Amino acid sequence: MDFFLSRYRNLTVLLIVIVAQLLLIAYQVKSNRDVPLIRVWAVTAVTPVEQGLELVRRYTWGFVEDYFVLLGVRSQNDKLQHENGQLKIENHYLKSELATADRAQALSVFQAHSPSKTVAARVIGNGTGANSKVVFIDRGSTSGIESGMAVVTPDGIVGKVVDAYPMASLVMLVTDPTFAAGVISQKNRVRGTLKGLGQTKCLVDYAQNEEKVDEGEWFYTSGDDRIFPRGFPVGQVTSVHNGKTFKEIYLVPSGMQGGVEEVLIMLQGVHLQIPDSETATPGYKILQAPTEATGQIPQPTGQPSVLATDADRLREQYKQSGEAQHKAFGEGFVAPDFTKIPGVRAATPAPPPNATQPTPSPNRDRQEAQRKPESTAPATAQPVTSSATSPNAATPPKPKPRPTAPILVTDPTDADPDAVPLPAPKTDKPAKPPGGGAPPSRPPSANQ
């Protein structure tokens, strides 16, 4: 045995090792159990090294990767900048196209809704001269363009045609130093002459220092120059100063804002109404006029309509009631039965027979006094075409209904629980002035 082991020692060791491992495998397979000790040792020995390797690899590879990435950043940056430039150009082009489309649409809408007969044109070039503000448009005498025609946009006036050629026309812009047009302010109807200054702003001249013009106020064409129809927006006041003789009113022409590219030439202008606006800061507050009530104040038939005020009507009402009770007011000591006065319980007086007629009242008188400059000044300049050609002016102006609310107002439910409460009063909305291109004005105020 010893001879065998010594002679075949290597083989014996091999067999022992093999058999031992076979038994180990057999044990694992048979018992379906692992040998965790060996695995734990091996994993414990290997995994820390793996973690270290992974850490080194991550940072090393990340550095190398960043290096190679940075190598391509420059070329990529150049490429992106080039692409960005192209996109900017394309974006600018698309924005320009979109703005052109918007302007064209606004122009067509304005042209469709404007009562004036217009021709659309496009600015094709500027005139020569350093200080001159003239442009050429692509419509000429073959399109019916003549010298002196007004050139407008939906935002306001632009200029006037100074020369009409067969295929083009020369338009003097409102900013030209030689340009002039009659204008009127929106609030106080201050009249003046618009003059170009060769700059972006224009001057409204010949407005008295005593006139009231506020900053931000709109000026409209007055129609006095027989070029621009009345009621077209001119611009908004940016600064107002008192001059030696006249006010120095500067405004920015609204039709020139954003550049002039598409315009309308007025072949036949129609006057428009200037949008109403409240009077300029009267210094005291005017309360809103009473609205028209649905109730009726009983009026005796045959009574002449000489009752100028509500107090007169109330006095007359009491007088009639006293006569019905055979009592005379102011005589004797027996007072009439006021509960039998009609209108006290009903509290919904019927309108007087002459309700459609304007009835003067102190409040109205005061308002009329304030609106006097407005109503008197443009009377002379009121064009005939406004009522003759404008569809809005075809119907006569509707008289403003006068308030007919009861004077003696008590709560009807106090006297009679079954009484019906007063209905909600109706309000008259002022008619919207024509002129689709007018700038937004303030909401109707109390004295309109």
Add this chain to the structure above:
Amino acid sequence: MSEYTERLLTGPSRKDKSERLRVIWLIIIPLIAILFQVYVPRFVPFLSYLELPLLITVHFALGRRGPISSVFYGMSIGLVQDSLSHQPIGMFGIVKTLVGYFAASVSQRFDVENPIVTFILSFFFYFFHQFFYWVLARALLGEAMIFDAQQTLLFGLLNAAVALPLFHILDKLKVAA
């Protein structure tokens, strides 16, 4: 028997040179080989064919020419490999034990410093390793593993090709005993 053949069989053995790897290298090198096998194929899957622990075992056996030490060295590397695998412990151990024993036995008869012999032995032991592992898996574990002989031969050639420079590098680490 030609002179070349006779020199292959009776050439000077490495044992006579008394050059051996330090003990620390005997531990670090197999660990590096196993780490390489479990870590590098994550990023370079093609390198999974490289059986560095086997080549290390062959190199150790061919250099030591001691069957018993080679048996234990191969067994140790094989058991560590088994520990990091999902198979029962002992599969790689048995295979590498046999590889170590046979490699050490062959080294006693051949001049294993010849590159051709090294190449052939590396190729042969790789094929033997894969084949015997397949046999054990089928016989002991009953697993229906597929043995692709053509692929194994190709990978054997690649491993043999890698073995030549690898053995050369490992020989550089040897010091005089």
